Amino acid sequence: MLDPCLLLNKGESLVDVGEDWPYSAGDVYNPSDVRLDAFDGLIYRMHRFRTCASPIKGLTADILITVAELAYGRKPVYGRYPSDSSSGSSPEDTNLEGETYQALVRRRMEENERAFAVVVEEGEQT
Structure with missing residues (x-):
């Protein structure tokens, strides 16, 4: 999971290119950034790993x-x-560990939860 290219060195047969893996036959990892409108346009990085059973x-x-x-004590490659x-954080808040991004996600989740609670409360009053 931390270095997908290591899977190529094992020589195992991977899931075929097709519906389950529509990417290049040589790829074992495919990321894409997806905008989440429910979180005010926050960008989420979708990670996909090709394995022998299913992605x-x-x-x-x-x-x-x-x-x-946590297990290996190192970051992915x-x-x-x-x-x-794309995450909405400013360059001065940047760090390589992702704490800024995670804090932004937590803040937006809390904002959405508060907004949802207000809507529910207003619905109960009518």
């Missing part, structure tokens, strides 16, 4: 990346989080 992507990939970082320009 690992989305939240599952994020959880496995975090577990691998690829960019874990989107760049500052």
